[in-house]
Amino acid sequence: MRELILVLDFGGQYKELIARTVRGLKVYSEIHPGYMKADKVKELSPIGIILTGGPKSVYLPDAPMCDPEIFRLGIPILGICYGMQLMCHMLGGEVNPCDKSEYGRVSAVLSRESVLFKEITENNTVLMSHSDYVSRLPKGFRGTATTSDCPYAACENPIDRLYGVQFHPEVELTDNGEKIISNFLYSVCKAKGDYNLDDYIDIQVRRIREEVGNQRVLLALSGGVDSSVCASLISKAIPGQLVCIFVDHGFMRQNEGDQIEKLFSKRRLNFIRINAQQRFLNKIKGVTDPERKRKLIGEEFVRVFEEEAKKLGDIRVLAQGTIYPDIIESGGNIGAVIKSHHNVGGLPSNLSFSKVIEPLAGLFKDEVRLLGKKLGLPRALVMRQPFPGPGLAIRIMGEVTHDKLEVLRRADHIMCEEIGRLRNKPHQYFAIYTGANSVGVKGDDRTYDGVIAIRAVTTSDFMTCKYTPLPHRVLEKISTRISNEIQSVSRVVYDITSKPPATVEWE
Ligand code: XMP
Numbered sequence: 001m002r003e004l005i006l007v008l009d010f011g012g013q014y015k016e017l018i019a020r021t022v023r024g025l026k027v028y029s030e031i032h033p034g035y036m037k038a039d040k041v042k043e044l045s046p047i048g049i050i051l052t053g054g055p056k057s058v059y060l061p062d063a064p065m066c067d068p069e070i071f072r073l074g075i076p077i078l079g080i081c082y083g084m085q086l087m088c089h090m091l092g093g094e095v096n097p098c099d100k101s102e103y104g105r106v107s108a109v110l111s112r113e114s115v116l117f118k119e120i121t122e123n124n125t126v127l128m129s130h131s132d133y134v135s136r137l138p139k140g141f142r143g144t145a146t147t148s149d150c151p152y153a154a155c156e157n158p159i160d161r162l163y164g165v166q167f168h169p170e171v172e173l174t175d176n177g178e179k180i181i182s183n184f185l186y187s188v189c190k191a192k193g194d195y196n197l198d199d200y201i202d203i204q205v206r207r208i209r210e211e212v213g214n215q216r217v218l219l220a221l222s223g224g225v226d227s228s229v230c231a232s233l234i235s236k237a238i239p240g241q242l243v244c245i246f247v248d249h250g251f252m253r254q255n256e257g258d259q260i261e262k263l264f265s266k267r268r269l270n271f272i273r274i275n276a277q278q279r280f281l282n283k284i285k286g287v288t289d290p291e292r293k294r295k296l297i298g299e300e301f302v303r304v305f306e307e308e309a310k311k312l313g314d315i316r317v318l319a320q321g322t323i324y325p326d327i328i329e330s331g332g333n334i335g336a337v338i339k340s341h342h343n344v345g346g347l348p349s350n351l352s353f354s355k356v357i358e359p360l361a362g363l364f365k366d367e368v369r370l371l372g373k374k375l376g377l378p379r380a381l382v383m384r385q386p387f388p389g390p391g392l393a394i395r396i397m398g399e400v401t402h403d404k405l406e407v408l409r410r411a412d413h414i415m416c417e418e419i420g421r422l423r424n425k426p427h428q429y430f431a432i433y434t435g436a437n438s439v440g441v442k443g444d445d446r447t448y449d450g451v452i453a454i455r456a457v458t459t460s461d462f463m464t465c466k467y468t469p470l471p472h473r474v475l476e477k478i479s480t481r482i483s484n485e486i487q488s489v490s491r492v493v494y495d496i497t498s499k500p501p502a503t504v505e506w507e
Contacts (some may be wrong), residue, residue, distance in 0.1 A: 003032075003192060003195070004045070006029070007031045007186065008050070008070075008225065009032065010052050010056070011056070011127040012053030012080070015365070016031070016324045018052060018170045021177075022050070025185055025193065027180050027185050034051070038067045038070045038086040040070075041370070047075070050064065050080065051077065052081075053083060053084070053168065068090055071087070072321070077163065080168060081168060082162075083164070084134065085134055087138075089441055091141075092139060094135045098130065102129070103129050103130075105149065106128050108147045110123075110145045114156055116156065116165070116184060116187075118185075124176055126199045127167055134152045134436050138157070141162070142156060142157075148258050154165045158473030169181050201236070202380070205236055211355070217243070218309050219321075219366060220245060221246045223256065223260035224387050225368055225382060225383075225384050225386065226360060226368055227321035227362065229368050229369075231372055233371070234361055235340065242319075243272065243312060246264065246274070247274045249300070249391060250278070251391030253387070276300075283297070284296050284297065284399075288399055293394060294390050297389070314348060316355065317353060317355040318356045319358070319359070320356060321359065323368055323463055346402065369382050375379050376429075383424075386429075386462065392405055392409065394507040396408055397433065397506060407489065408431060408432075408433040410482075412431040414431075414478060415429060415431045418481070419456065427463075427468075428465075430454075432453040432454070432495070434452065434506075441469065442490075444496055449488050449490035450494060451490065451491045452489050453506070454475075454478060454479075454492060454494055455467070455506075459499075459504075464500065466498045467496045
């Protein structure tokens, strides 16, 4: 039987990062609700359990609890942040509000005695995010780390194999965080590390077959990495039952619609292209609010699918290439809504499909790319930079018109051509139609034309990003070409904001 690490969820925003880090360390992991009964846990027979963080205070009546029996199953447990507080609280320790909350990267002193910190330096920087702390440890526990404001930044009861860290080892901002999780997996849980992405394919193939049976499935194929990988995975599971519809909403990049059609018509897929450019433009005519734009485009998308599904003889199952960051940022967990990614928040509630399947929903972008390679998709496709569902419509500030789209398409094409020549490319790069006008001079004439912004970012998961410092000669070339080759552009500016505080897209 394959090894499993069970991640019990108490509402922490990093729960998928925990599961992904564990999977990256070659141990399969699944996230389940924090209240899972001990009997059920036993049935799954995990080699270890991780209790996630969460926004509540354990001492309040509405705080989510776990089944106390899980501490008596003899399965190693690692509690992270709220998870550590919960474990200590339920085993007889005490949790209180902090005198001084800790948020951000802080210095911690780690005990070399703890197996959790094996091969890690004593002084480490960790990410803290808490306003409660463990003030008294349960019997049998000892403290294994401190910070200047937190007496028990980590604790353990090695006899019962119960471990807790107040900080977040699952984020990149904690030095050696991955090593700490690896120590838990390999030194505490004695994992062998028998998981790789092939397993993910097998599991999903089985799930899709079970869920779908002999029904036909309609997939929204955008030609991007996510939906293309999704198409491959589903066609592996149920060949012949998948119909891929590519809706050209008119917000694609230069020649992109034709390229996608060419690429997918060649593959053994049932591929249909719908040209709905004017329909989408009419739908968002006069709309300037970004969230409304996103929602309208998302809704129109689904309407088009529904119509096509009916024409194809009533297809009731819709497949989507939604990946995990789409869900987090659309408020899919208890977090705030940053923006509605059009394949999640944009779905209307009166959807007429009876089922929606999203086989990539637990994965991050880099995992999806790996999966695509394993499924045999061409490298050029798998490594494509991401492109948002609403396309250029959310890169045009304010109302979208045919003319603005044409200008942005040309500017974006120049940007892509020039960056395409670089050996090291940023993870995402594009142009934005800012909607601002500025005074310029072309020939002997004064102009008052548009301002185009260019953006390039470096990131591993798109949850955060840094702007990419492009070489000045490249910036200059892009700026010169855009302002010379496009009559209605007077100026090019360079966006050097990271996320946070900005987001990748401007809308
Ligand atoms: P933001 O702007 O949220 O973007 O920082 C993070 C990543 O997601 C892409 N993005 C989208 N992808 N549908 C998508 O499929 C959307 O509505 C959408 N909005 C943003 C964005 O390009 C970046 O890679």
